[in-house]
Amino acid sequence: MTKKRRYNILKNVKINSIMNSHEQLVHFLFKRICEILKVADLNFKIMQRKGSKSNKSYTLGYINLKTRTICLDIYTPKTMKPKSFNGLIRTVCHEIAHLQKMPYKQFHRGRWITRQHYPQFYKQVDRNINKIKKDGVLGLHFR
Ligand SMILES: [Zn+2]
Numbered sequence: 612m613t614k615k616r617r618y619n620i621l622k623n624v625k626i627n628s629i630m631n632s633h634e635q636l637v638h639f640l641f642k643r644i645c646e647i648l649k650v651a652d653l654n655f656k657i658m659q660r661k662g663s664k665s666n667k668s669y670t671l672g673y674i675n676l677k678t679r680t681i682c683l684d685i686y687t688p689k690t691m692k693p694k695s696f697n698g699l700i701r702t703v704c705h706e707i708a709h710l711q712k713m714p715y716k717q718f719h720r721g722r723w724i725t726r727q728h729y730p731q732f733y734k735q736v737d738r739n740i741n742k743i744k745k746d747g748v749l750g751l752h753f754r
Contacts (some may be wrong), residue, residue: 633693637685640696640749644703647746648739650710654680660688671698674706676713681706696752704739711735 672683712732
């Protein structure tokens, strides 16, 4: 085995171990947020990025309201570094708010539209975030 190849293997092992611990921390984070916000029976998935670096349309996360599954993108789009807990917590609070303040249909300018992000919804997001800030564990990692 060449020196260079050996180095690359070590580097990959190191990157993998960092990624695994990030994923574990995110799972812990998600569980804790659900406890604080008192939402039960919520499924969690980590987004598998298939697109290339040039893929500009990317989402932070989304929720499937039928299956009650939140899918979260936990790495930065270009460099694939672990995203900050701060941003991840905010995204989860936003997605959970979709369950608490459901989308509704509205007749608008001659057609039916679905309102997802409306004032009451954003108030719910703020309420969720304020609860996290008061938590003894997550509040420490949260501005
Ligand atoms: Zn949304």
